[in-house]
């Protein structure tokens with residue numbers, strides 16, 4: 407897709423300059439431009455008719471997008487090559503065209519080639535794959551730690567550092583609440599749908615500062631959930647009794663939505679994740695405000711009954 411943060415994966419650029427990549431990129435760009443009206447459409451949020459991955463705002467997500475495109479190039483080349491071979495064999499060596507077939511059974515050069523070439527293909531997949539795994543799993547020194555707990559069917563966020571030490575629950579706005587929120591803002595339906603998207607907008611967004619490394623500790627309180635934010639390149643299981651860790655460093659302000667990605671019960675589809683990435687000043691203001699607001703926040707168990715209606 408155009409305008410993506412490719413610069414972050416500069417070390418892999420040598421691989422993305424082949425003519426085949428350029429052709430595939432051109433095709434992807436053509437498809438993406440017909441599918442969306444702006445280069446950044448689909449960043450932080452899915453869009454109608456979206457074909458590609460959501461736009462990345464972290465190094466990991468940019469790498470995932472690049473790796474996805476790179477695999478597609480390999481897949482296209484192999485598929486076209488195999489299809490070409492099949493068509494050629496069916497045309498050139500059918501019974502009519504080739505009534506007396508050759509009885510050749512061995513060809514050393516060919517056998518070496520069809521062993522070595524697939525190995526090389528696996529190597530050019532494995533190297534970036536391991537690099538990506540290392541980037542995801544090797545969590546850098548964190549500026550902020552946020553603990554996220556999946557619950558049926560909402561998320562709780564805990565800010566243990568920064569002297570914050572507050573917890574809050576984040577529940578999806580149902581259509582009645584969303585309509586009321588849009589009305590309270592005095593926004594048009596169009597603006598309301600953009601700022602408070604259906605099935606994604608929540609009552610309390612998690613807020614983090616831009617350009618800071620956020621370590622996310624993920625767990626669950628009841629059943630297995632999965633914490634997923636596509637534009638951060640983050641997807642990790644939330645398992646009761648286990649603390650999983652991941653990280654992201656968003657390099658652009660904005661709101662980035664995700665969803666639970668592990669079927670966890672009746673309202674699995676209605677427990678979105680919303681991260682608002684803001685400037686350091688706005689983050690500090692939000693922290694101060696939240697310390698007051700969530701000082702006595704109890705568990706949201708009582709709110710669940712209205713969450714998915």
Ligand SMILES: [Cu+2]
Pocket residue numbers: 556557630631632666667668669670671674677
């Ligand atoms: Cu869930």
